[in-house]
Amino acid sequence: xTIANALTMARHLLTDRLATAKTVVDATAGNxxxxxxxxxxxxxxxxxxxxxxxxxxxxxTARRMDEHGLTGKCRLIRDCHSxxxxxxxxxxxxxxxxxxxxxxxxxxxxxxAATTVAALGAVTRLLAPAGIVTIVAYPGHGAGEEExxxxxxxxxxxxxxxxxxxxxxxxxxxxxxxILYIIGKTGSETV
Ligand SMILES: C[S@@+](CC[C@H](N)C(=O)[O-])C[C@H]1O[C@@H](n2cnc3c(N)ncnc32)[C@H](O)[C@@H]1O
Numbered sequence: 184x185t186i187a188n189a190l191t192m193a194r195h196l197l198t199d200r201l202a203t204a205k206t207v208v209d210a211t212a213g214n215x216x217x218x219x220x221x222x223x224x225x226x227x228x229x230x231x232x233x234x235x236x237x238x239x240x241x242x243x244t245a246r247r248m249d250e251h252g253l254t255g256k257c258r259l260i261r262d263c264h265s266x267x268x269x270x271x272x273x274x275x276x277x278x279x280x281x282x283x284x285x286x287x288x289x290x291x292x293x294x295x296a297a298t299t300v301a302a303l304g305a306v307t308r309l310l311a312p313a314g315i316v317t318i319v320a321y322p323g324h325g326a327g328e329e330e331x332x333x334x335x336x337x338x339x340x341x342x343x344x345x346x347x348x349x350x351x352x353x354x355x356x357x358x359x360x361x362i363l364y365i366i367g368k369t370g371s372e373t374v
Contacts, residue, residue: 193317204276215244265301274311296333323359
């Protein structure tokens, strides 16, 4: 296994759970790279629910899924990820948050602490046994630092009887590299 960066680590950690997943969430579709990874790594009957507020992001994701023949496995939702429960019925096996702004898009349009934490609360409540959530946070840009702190604070509140909450970070990179947070559902307690 090559340890390249937080996003690669997130994908490594998700891969096992995706192999048997039925319901998967991409909370930040962006350019669709993660949606494609989730769809390509899950069984043919799995559904990937991909959220974004920006029409350009959903269009880019739709194009990417189409190019790979995976359109049928994906539901594109133009809504805030804090409203995941309004769209996704049942339990979520795996979810991915790749925070910040869309590369190649409007850099002033970023995820923000309040809705990210609300979305994490919503997806955590829907998480299936042995479910996993990965969050890649970018403390190096404007609002990213506040959001990173809010994510860390939220994970620290999760009850130990039901969840593991962990962090992975590079220690020898300059310029505030991305940080990976991981939530795993281990027990039956709810939040
Ligand atoms: C870093 S990009 C995601 C990258 C993407 N996963 C990929 O593979 O290309 C972050 C995305 O989050 C979206 N976003 C920002 N706030 C959001 C919200 N409240 N709900 C859903 N998506 C949001 C942005 O529009 C942006 O496209």
